[in-house]
Amino acid sequence: VTLAACGSDSDSNGGGSQGSGELSGTVTWWDTSTVGSEDKVFKKIAEGFTKKHPKVTVKYVNVPFGEAQNKFKNAAQSGSGAPDVIRSEVAWTPEFADLGYLAPLDGTAALKDKDDFLKQAAASTQYNGKTYAVPQVIDSMGIFYNKKIFKDAGVQVPKNIDELKTVSATIKQKTGKTGLYLRGDDAYWFLSFLYGEGGNLVDAEQKKITIGDESGVKAFKTVKDLVDSKAAITDATNGWDNMQAAFKDGKVAMMINGPWAVADTLTGKEFADKANLGIAPVPAGSAGQGAPQGGHNLAVYAGSKNLDASYAFAEYMTSAETQRQVAKELSLLPTRQSVFIKPDVASNEMITFFKPVVDKAVERPWIPEGGSLFEPVKVEYTKVLTGQTTPDAGAKAVADAYRKLLKDWK
Numbered sequence: 449v450t451l452a453a454c455g456s457d458s459d460s461n462g463g464g465s466q467g468s469g470e471l472s473g474t475v476t477w478w479d480t481s482t483v484g485s486e487d488k489v490f491k492k493i494a495e496g497f498t499k500k501h502p503k504v505t506v507k508y509v510n511v512p513f514g515e516a517q518n519k520f521k522n523a524a525q526s527g528s529g530a531p532d533v534i535r536s537e538v539a540w541t542p543e544f545a546d547l548g549y550l551a552p553l554d555g556t557a558a559l560k561d562k563d564d565f566l567k568q569a570a571a572s573t574q575y576n577g578k579t580y581a582v583p584q585v586i587d588s589m590g591i592f593y594n595k596k597i598f599k600d601a602g603v604q605v606p607k608n609i610d611e612l613k614t615v616s617a618t619i620k621q622k623t624g625k626t627g628l629y630l631r632g633d634d635a636y637w638f639l640s641f642l643y644g645e646g647g648n649l650v651d652a653e654q655k656k657i658t659i660g661d662e663s664g665v666k667a668f669k670t671v672k673d674l675v676d677s678k679a680a681i682t683d684a685t686n687g688w689d690n691m692q693a694a695f696k697d698g699k700v701a702m703m704i705n706g707p708w709a710v711a712d713t714l715t716g717k718e719f720a721d722k723a724n725l726g727i728a729p730v731p732a733g734s735a736g737q738g739a740p741q742g743g744h745n746l747a748v749y750a751g752s753k754n755l756d757a758s759y760a761f762a763e764y765m766t767s768a769e770t771q772r773q774v775a776k777e778l779s780l781l782p783t784r785q786s787v788f789i790k791p792d793v794a795s796n797e798m799i800t801f802f803k804p805v806v807d808k809a810v811e812r813p814w815i816p817e818g819g820s821l822f823e824p825v826k827v828e829y830t831k832v833l834t835g836q837t838t839p840d841a842g843a844k845a846v847a848d849a850y851r852k853l854l855k856d857w858k
């Protein structure tokens with residue numbers, strides 16, 4: 449596809465569909481997918497839009513996940529440099545909608561066959577009774593494990609925390625390898641342990657802050673014990689790269705991760721034979737078992753000068769055919785029910801494992817502050833894992849931070 453002549457974004461030479469209704473002009477899309485594994489697939493698909501709409505120029509821009517949210521808010525606020533379409537993480541969507549930065553999509557070409565979307569995937573696109581995005585991928589987390597190491601150690605995949613510790617001890621003793629890599633610099637990796645203790649960050653229904661309750665303290669104790677007992681190794685920074693490297697090189701037998709890690713993981717020497725990668729539910733805690741719901745939507749910038757082409761692009765990128773192609777090439781989960789039964793999706797082991805997991809994943813509150821709940825947890829989670837604070841003080845500190853964030857919550 450020809451890249452836009454001038455380097456600017458949607459606020460110039462947007463064009464828009466000419467009288468005949470044929471789409472034209474430029475659509476700038478900010479994609480946040482992982483460079484080196486996911487981005488090339490999404491870029492190829494995005495550029496394919498021009499085959500259907502020859503007068504539209506798609507400008508694909510990859511913006512790192514950790515920067516895109518603020519970059520979009522700054523651009524939308526200043527009214528210059530914002531893209532026409534953004535890959536909006538599930539927690540960013542209510543916040544952007546609340547700020548007025550997203551075009552409502554009800555009744556537009558962006559929303560086709562909307563009843564085909566999984567309810568839990570569509571939930572994060574709804575705000576104040578309107579639809580502000582189109583669900584692109586849904587995900588959750590599971591245990592990724594190295595079948596060869598498990599075979600050499602003669603152990604089975606752990607179902608709960610106690611088994612995780614004994615299995616890790618046996619793996620260490622029999623193979624010298626560490627059982628689990630537990631990512632320590634991203635609070636998303638703490639949630640399944642919190643849910644396992646019957647806890648949660650907040651109770652949105654009751655507008656209650658619950659992370660400081662006994663269940664939150666216990667969850668912090670659980671993760672600290674995994675590291676102190678040497679069942680797991682962790683890092684305070686650069687967790688993604690360290691986790692992927694340790695697991696791909698066979699230094700650890702397990703990691704907790706999601707479908708977005710599959711493509712990169714399969715490039716590891718340990719998984720040249722894809723069959724060596726196993727997947728299982730996250731371990732249960734003392735009071736339950738559960739994994740978090742995550743994912744990404746496609747949203748249209750309210751200030752786009754090319755809304756018609758942007759609506760059509762968002763629909764194209766989340767259509768059943770695109771979702772089938774993405775599932776096939778990246779093992780990412782569709783958000784359309786109809787796609788799961790297509791042959792090369794139904795035969796994908798990763799997808800057939802994660803579908804029931806996302807069906808019962810713990811939903812989060814889709815409120816504007818939802819995404820802001822992670823930073824305070826991450827700070828204390830990392831400090832607990834590295835012994836800089838106690839589980840009790842850590843849990844309480846998060847609750848205090850939430851009281852400042854969620855004014856009228858108890």
Ligand SMILES: C[C@H]1O[C@H](O[C@H]2[C@H](O)[C@@H](O)[C@@H](O[C@H]3[C@H](O)[C@@H](O)[C@@H](O[C@H]4[C@H](O)[C@@H](O)[C@@H](O)O[C@@H]4CO)O[C@@H]3CO)O[C@@H]2CO)[C@H](O)[C@H](O)[C@@H]1N[C@H]1C[C@@H](CO)[C@H](O)[C@@H](O)[C@@H]1O
Nearest residue numbers: 480481482513514515517518539634636708742743819822
């Ligand atoms: C701290 C952040 O807290 C929250 O994020 C939660 C998130 O809500 C959870 O759902 C979960 O996300 C899953 C995700 O669902 C799962 O799909 C996967 O995503 C893959 C992609 O699949 C892969 O394609 C590729 O993109 O790569 C993606 C990432 O791997 O894994 C994600 C988990 O990593 O966990 C997130 C917490 O990390 C906030 O929302 C903010 O993001 C906040 N960061 C801000 C912080 C600001 C400065 O403070 C800074 O200025 C701001 O710019 C930063 O934005």
